[in-house]
Amino acid sequence: MSDYQIIVIGAGPAGLMAAGQASLLGAKTLVLEKMGRAAIKLGITGKGRCNLTNTADYSDFLSHFNPDGGFCRQAFARFFSTDLIAFINKLGVPTIVERGGRVFPESGRAGEIVASILKWAGDCGVIIRKRASVSGLLVDQGYVKGIALNDQIITADAVIIATGGASYPATGSTGDGYLMAESHGHYIVPVQPSLVPMETAGDIVLQLSDVNLRNVRATLWIDEKKTAEAFGEVLFRPYGLAGPTILSLSRMAVKALCSNKQVYISIDLKPALNQQKLDARLRRDLDLNGKKEFQSLLKGLLPGRLIPVCISMTKISIHKASHQVTSRERKRLGQWLKDFRLEIIRFRPFSEAIITSGGVSTKEIDPRTMGSRIVKGLFFAGEILDLDADTGGFNLQWAFSSGWLAGKSAVNFLSQR
Numbered sequence: 001m002s003d004y005q006i007i008v009i010g011a012g013p014a015g016l017m018a019a020g021q022a023s024l025l026g027a028k029t030l031v032l033e034k035m036g037r038a039a040i041k042l043g044i045t046g047k048g049r050c051n052l053t054n055t056a057d058y059s060d061f062l063s064h065f066n067p068d069g070g071f072c073r074q075a076f077a078r079f080f081s082t083d084l085i086a087f088i089n090k091l092g093v094p095t096i097v098e099r100g101g102r103v104f105p106e107s108g109r110a111g112e113i114v115a116s117i118l119k120w121a122g123d124c125g126v127i128i129r130k131r132a133s134v135s136g137l138l139v140d141q142g143y144v145k146g147i148a149l150n151d152q153i154i155t156a157d158a159v160i161i162a163t164g165g166a167s168y169p170a171t172g173s174t175g176d177g178y179l180m181a182e183s184h185g186h187y188i189v190p191v192q193p194s195l196v197p198m199e200t201a202g203d204i205v206l207q208l209s210d211v212n213l214r215n216v217r218a219t220l221w222i223d224e225k226k227t228a229e230a231f232g233e234v235l236f237r238p239y240g241l242a243g244p245t246i247l248s249l250s251r252m253a254v255k256a257l258c259s260n261k262q263v264y265i266s267i268d269l270k271p272a273l274n275q276q277k278l279d280a281r282l283r284r285d286l287d288l289n290g291k292k293e294f295q296s297l298l299k300g301l302l303p304g305r306l307i308p309v310c311i312s313m314t315k316i317s318i319h320k321a322s323h324q325v326t327s328r329e330r331k332r333l334g335q336w337l338k339d340f341r342l343e344i345i346r347f348r349p350f351s352e353a354i355i356t357s358g359g360v361s362t363k364e365i366d367p368r369t370m371g372s373r374i375v376k377g378l379f380f381a382g383e384i385l386d387l388d389a390d391t392g393g394f395n396l397q398w399a400f401s402s403g404w405l406a407g408k409s410a411v412n413f414l415s416q417r
């Protein structure tokens with residue numbers, strides 16, 4: 001007789017949901033969490049507000065996942081955003097929908113989500129043991145038999161690995177689950193930081209540190225080819241670029257940098273005007289302000305801290321009166337405003353990445369159960385799998401949906417045996 005029927009490794013959103021579902025179905029379930037607190041990462045999501053899920057419809061939702069949203073179909077068919085919202089509301093946490101279908105707790109506090117899920121798991125009968133870092137799995141003749149915890153062995157009839165990815169390791173997600181899976185035959189798709197800021201060449205960004213541009217278009221160029229674009233906010237940091245648009249372009253940029261491709265991000269500072277309309281506006285402004293210094297005209301076009309950068313990159317003398325700006329210089333200015341280009345040379349480390357791309361290959365996981373096709377009784381849930389999504393609440397939905405399915409499937413497995 002085993003110590004527990006089910007052991008869940010990791011008390012993040014995926015692990016807690018899995019454990020709660022298994023317990024609700026009557027399985028004696030233990031969660032082992034290496035940190036002194038459960039769900040630390042969940043508590044800092046959405047800048048402390050927790051973007052829980054998204055109201056996008058099913059097919060739109062799947063399209064936000066990489067490399068293959070199709071794998072999520074079964075889990076989402078069983079437990080989707082409407083179910084998660086209803087579940088959270090039932091725990092006594094009202095939710096609101098914001099721009100882009102993003103769902104948050106009405107209180108704006110991720111801590112409220114953490115507290116209510118922990119209470120729910122406790123009420124379901126889940127036992128959570130903290131400061132318990134699992135070091136390996138026990139597997140015998142193709143069946144999981146339990147886990148190793150330092151010098152201790154705890155036996156179980158099924159194990160769910162929900163140890164998360166490798167991003168923000170200070171929250172406990174240090175990639176331990178990859179080693180556990182790999183040592184029992186699972187292939188690990190090489191992991192990389194994703195939804196991560198980018199480092200730029202040169203020192204231009206040093207002058208712009210903390211400048212925040214809103215309503216701009218960022219375009220990713222890989223080997224001279226326009227590859228993707230995003231509209232919204234760009235933040236300058238002493239090392240380079242951050243902000244929602246940059247994060248959303250980062251997955252492709254990281255991939256390209258890893259294959260030694262040339263990567264640029266071009267910022268369109270005037271996305272509402274095409275090149276022709278912008279040129280007409282510049283011509284009009286230069287005519288109207290003929291005697292004024294050219295520099296004063298720039299004040300109406302750009303945030304103050306961008307002006308010296310614009311001047312040095314377009315090489316137009318600041319001392320010129322507006323009427324002295326030649327048509328060639330005006331064209332150069334127009335082009336720069338539409339295409340402020342920065343070379344990307346590196347990406348920031350895992351400690352700054354919202355999500356991990358790569359992980360346990362989904363080819364060896366049954367999407368109907370989240371069960372391993374290699375080790376019987378072994379299940380996976382959450383970010384540990386080779387799936388990552390855009391910002392917008394998609395990643396947490398995946399953690400909860402896959403946890404829900406893994407918990408139920410583990411109990412099914414027990415009853416079938």
Ligand SMILES: Cc1cc2nc3c(=O)[nH]c(=O)nc-3n(C[C@H](O)[C@H](O)[C@H](O)COP(=O)(O)OP(=O)(O)OC[C@H]3O[C@@H](n4cnc5c(N)ncnc54)[C@H](O)[C@@H]3O)c2cc1C
Nearest residue numbers: 010012013014034045046051134164172382383393395396
């Ligand atoms: C700053 C930040 C903001 C984010 N904001 C959002 C957002 O607003 N919306 C969204 O959808 N997504 C967001 N994400 C992503 C989201 O947090 C993750 O996708 C999600 O937490 C993954 O859940 P998980 O349960 O799979 O893993 P995790 O939340 O990483 O939990 C894994 C748990 O396993 C434990 N563990 C690891 N190894 C062991 C071991 N050997 N033994 C025992 N326990 C172990 C860890 O300590 C951790 O508690 C954000 C991520 C970050 C970093």
